[in-house]
Amino acid sequence: MNNSRTTFRSLSCLAALLWCLGAPRAAFCIDNRPADLESREELAIKQATALVTASLVRIETVGGLDRIGQVLTVTGPTTGVIVSPDGFIISSAFNFASRPASILVTLADGRRLPATQIATDKLKMLTLIKIEAENLPVPQAAPAETFRVGQWAIALGRTLDESASISVGIISALNRIWGKALQTDAKISPVNYGGALVDIEGRVLGILVPLSPQASGEVAGVEWYDSGIGFAIPMVDVLATLDRLKAGKDLTGGLLGITIKGQDIYEGQPIIDRVRYGSPAYQAGLRDGDAIVELGGQAVKRQAQIKHLLGNRYAGETVSIKVKRGSEELVREMTLVEKLVPYESAFLGILPVRDGVGKPADLGVGVRFVVDDSPAAQAGIARGHRILKFNDHDVNSPAALLDLVSRQRPLDRARLVVQQEGKRKELELTLGSLPASVPLELRPSPIVPREKELANKELKTGRFTEKMPAHEHEYWAYVPEDYNPEFKYGLLVWLHPSGDTMEASILKAWQTLCDERGLILLAPKAGQIAGWIPDETEFVKDAVEQFFEKYSIDRSRVALHAYGGSGPFAYQLAFKHRQLFKGISTVAAPLLAPPPDNEPDFRLQFHLLCGDNDPQIRNVVMSARGLSELKFPVVYRAIEGAGHKYPSAEFVTEIAVWIDSLDRI
């Protein structure tokens, strides 16, 4: 009896012993093995990469421009993603900005093939190329409904030798750049532009491209490389437009042709400020003052929403709009266009008496000068008259009259109420267009020399030099000695050519004219005597704004003046800061890049001079012609018998008169 109990006990102990030996570790393990999760993630990332890497190609280009404007184009390789088995490959437009002569593709298996450029999507900055091949592997696209902020996003490229490159991050945001792109914090740079952003399951989320919400163009956004901010165009969007690209059609963003009142895009109910003539909005019958209620079926409460709704649409797409006009609601369909009809302002033919001159209680806008053969001249308007009403609107300032006239087109009829010698007269006339000549007989507007001391004792007059603290840059300036802050002065910003600031000769040429015509001369100096660099636009902008604060300056008469090598920098400055500069006068300086469109809200007038023996004369003529076609107000004059030199006093005087007439209406 004892034996069986003992046996039983022994056996059970033995069984327990054996069980202990054989028990899986897990029974006793504390499952705190973080490395296990990490190694599984690592494996998942490697597998996701492996699924797509065969569809990545390396693209190299040969030949092409070495600069665009003043930015050097890159020469390194870039990446592409195969989108169809017969050899269509999508990549970022970044590497094709230089318009290469020859494109070479290296497949994952090492084969090298030449490629042809098929089309570019300029809205999303993508380029489609094609190689002759068959049965190429095409990756899967991740459906848009699976996108989640915070999910794994792996950026793949194939620009480095020997292996594809990867960078691991997450999706940081959706619908960035006005609805166009996914944002990721993976490292995005030329190493993987044109490559694929892939999810943890190995499906392509999007194609990596440099983008910036503030600027556009093939190289916008490159300055954010490896910064933790990167963008990818969703693959599903790319596939949606693929057939059109395959057909060889370039795609561009679509325009409606409207501007919205107000500077703040977050303010309430957007109200149309201007409808551009000939635009889709114009043809749909929309008018200045309509309030936008719905766009593309979505309710609109803020201007920012319009940008979001239109930011991802191409020219040729139709969009519906609902506006409110008074108590009426109108619904219209519009087809977006690539380019709008060039904007051209009407011209009345007068130069207004400036604010600050004359008795403040006078109504309307005084006429300082009437341009020969203009509509105003033909209607009998003369110096000394006052314009009280334009098309039934009261006119209280030159700015208000200019705004009204700018909304009309040449050959429109207009009704004015004019005060002539104490009597009110009603007139009707046909508006004209801005003349391409300078009214040389224009006499200066009177400026009374100041009588008392300047309130700000530190304000300098005469010729002086200053250094800008924030910028390590210098400028010199000339303010008329009898500067009177009660009057508004024009501002002439002189940009010297490379190698020579021309301080002495410019001061000599302009000093008297500044005194006569009420001009302040500001002459920034380039950091390197060799020439201006694009980064210096900020310095010049800050210098100009500083002068706005210190001196009494008429914002409608701020002009840039450039000669020869400083031309490109001056044009770039004028186009980048259109709210600052109203005129640009150049000598022997053609446009190197196509200008942007003429815009009603940012009036910009041009005065181009060139010696007819100057080697640049042909280019300057072409630039003038190009600007006229875009309906910019351009005055072009060739200087007979002159080569490449700064113009004589006669022409400098013309430029001064042109600046004096920049506020013509």
Place this chain on the structure above:
Amino acid sequence: MTMWLVSGIVFLAAWHLSAALLTAAEPAERTIDDVSRRVVKIFGAGGIRGLYAYSTGFLVSSKGHLVTVWSHVLDDQAVTVILHDGRKFEGKILGAEPQLDLAVLKIEGDDLPYFDLDSASTSGVGTRVLAFSNMFKVATGDEQVSVLHGVIAARTRLTARRGAYESPYNGPVYVVDAITNNPGSGGGVLTTADGQLLGMIGKELRNTQTNTWINYAIPIGELKPVINEIISGKFVARAERSDDSANPRRYVPVDFGLVMVPDVLFRTPAFVDRVLPGSPAAKVDIRPNDLVLFVNDDLVQSCRLFKEELGRLEAGDVLKLVLRRGNALIPVEMPVEKKAESDTDKSRTRNGKNKPADEDDE
């Protein structure tokens, strides 16, 4: 006997438990601590005009041999080395190999924690890594160096394109998906997530083609032989590589019978204008309007680069070209013949006067 069995069971259970605990993977903190002890902070010369005067290094022997990048920080023969716990040593340069961006220093120490170079590891793309360095000299005195995390972004060589990287080192590197390209990081270590040494973090380096900075580390395997040689005293510096920027002009296109299009733009593609009859080029059927794309596997993006590649050839080489004709890529090969002395002189004079080859009459 029961007692023995019971105690046996208890003992086994305890054994399992502790074994399980002991074999649980090293928590990340312990690894980092372990690795950090072997990484040192180096302070030295500032180079010209206030360049940063600090970098990182790592110990490779218990007696105080340490490895770092060859940089301006070592301009003074003696530098200050500070360990993870603040102990300060004077470091002397034992030897350096600038072609590998490598320097070995010695501090007088004993029983110091060090990396055993023989147990260093290699790894593939996508593997998690940690980078240890004194970037921006954030670690002061007795603090551990800074740690970054990331993955191996790629394995590549720095020879991709001549002049693409301004670095004497042109061998294989790990490109890292972490921002290791910082002042002071050079000489730090790249390890796997569990502390195995992979490579030495390189100096700040820029890819001149894309104008972007590159985050990279040199694999230990490339450095180990030279480090061991320096430590054992048997190191002999390799002869300086011939200076590529001197641009030899040994051969020109017309030596092969090729007349290229006039090189007017900065990046005129290398189109063939004419082929001289009976020349080596004619024998391999190169035709006018062919575009020369590759010379010996290097892409040539312009006439200028094509002529530079030819200039570097030596007699006895084989010139391999890949041409684009229409939509096809055509490889051809031509032997590089020794030039007669007078020919060599002629081409030198020709190029000395900067006359483009195709203007000469033959």
